[in-house]
Amino acid sequence: MIGYILRRLLQAIVVVLVVTVIVFILLHQLPGGAARAILGPRATDLQITEFNLQNGYDKPLIVQYFHQLGQWLTGNFGFSIKLNQSVSSLLVQRMPKTIILGLLSLVLTVVVAVPLGILQAVRRNKPFDYIATGLAFVFYAAPTFFIGLIMIEIFSQQLGWFPPEAPQANGVVPIFAQFDAMVLPIVTLALLSIAGFSRYMRSSVLDNVDQDYVRTAKAKGAGPTRVLYHHVLRNALIPIITLLGLSIPAVFAGALITESIFNFPGMGLLFWQAAQASDYPVELGVVMITAFATVTGNLLADISLAVLDPRVKL
Incomplete structure (x- = not known):
């Protein structure tokens, strides 16, 4: 190892x-x-x-x-x-906010996508499975900026439930004091990942349901619920845990558009403003940090897969 x-x-x-x-x-x-x-x-x-x-x-x-x-x-x-201002100081100011936005969106993704994928697998080829699959394809194909604008129009302009703009305060702590303003950016960034993760979870559960160890557990008298949550779920989660590492670059890329739409002062908005002003040192700095995060995410995904799945040859 x-x-x-x-x-x-x-x-x-x-x-x-x-x-x-x-x-x-x-x-x-x-x-x-x-x-x-x-x-x-x-x-x-x-x-x-x-x-x-x-x-x-x-x-x-x-x-x-x-x-x-x-x-x-x-x-x-x-x-x-x-x-x-130095690019390093700008990144130090903006990066924690982007990290918070990305982590919260990943948490929401896992909380929604894992049960949704399991439920689709359990009710495969049923109306719920078809509806969830159709919605997943829609959100997976829809551009992030389009989803964000729809969110603002419906939940901010029409219903008035959430502010159309993300918190503007400096620092990370004030973000949680205005958490209602974070709901739309988090959901917008998470919807694309939820669509992909739920499909992976569904496929993973279906692949494991037909394995020999499942038939053995059923032959020993284990009920459907025990087989699903104590046997299938452990193995089905391995691809999802690996995807978490691979999703880091996608989160950074999605944050660029999401932060621009909701005027969230993170790295994404910093890069967007730098591109408009031809501020090349800032653009290159953000590119370097994103590249490092991408490589780190792939490294963590490879290591976690080797640790969690003994079938992987080292």
Whole structure:
């Protein structure tokens, strides 16, 4: 097991290094070069020369890469001239909010999707199964921004149950003081995952129902409820636990749109505003953090699968 974990960790490190190379190349492919893109079209030649000297852009590319890699590894993602603030400080302010939004949406996803998938499997090919499957396909196919706008129109504008805008207070604690304003962003971000997770859960339960150990349990006199919750559920949850790690990048991607719709001051909204203002250091910083979260999520998924499922060959 230790050898397997070390191999997967080494692979994750290689992937992260490849991502840094891609981001470095993109940085040098910016229109007019990194200096012109960051300082803006009105920057003078003297300002661009001074910027290149301060940031090492006048040195060979291989030297620039290792210098940039060292900066990234120490948490230095550059400086946002447009916001007059370091990118690292912006990420420290915004990242906890995105993490809270993502965790709450994942909790809601598991709480709803697991029982829904079990119920669909138990009542397969029944009206409930067909209705739930149809709704899952609709939510899985619908764009996140469309779901968010529908949520605002129905539950905020028409019914007036929830505010149309997420909490704007600084810090994480005030978010829970205005939790009613978090309901629509959490549900919007979770609906897509619920649709996918419930389908996986249904398929996993159906696959395990036909296994030999289920027939053995029934032959020993175990009732349907005991067989389902004490035998089938344990094995059926293994793919779902693995999916939790793989869903981290999807949560970050969905947060970009969800936070923009509900004006939630997290990393997603920060990236959206940076894209509109051509604030490239902020965009690159968010890309690096998202890439690291994606690799970490995949690593955790692989390790959890090996730990939970003894059938997996290490």
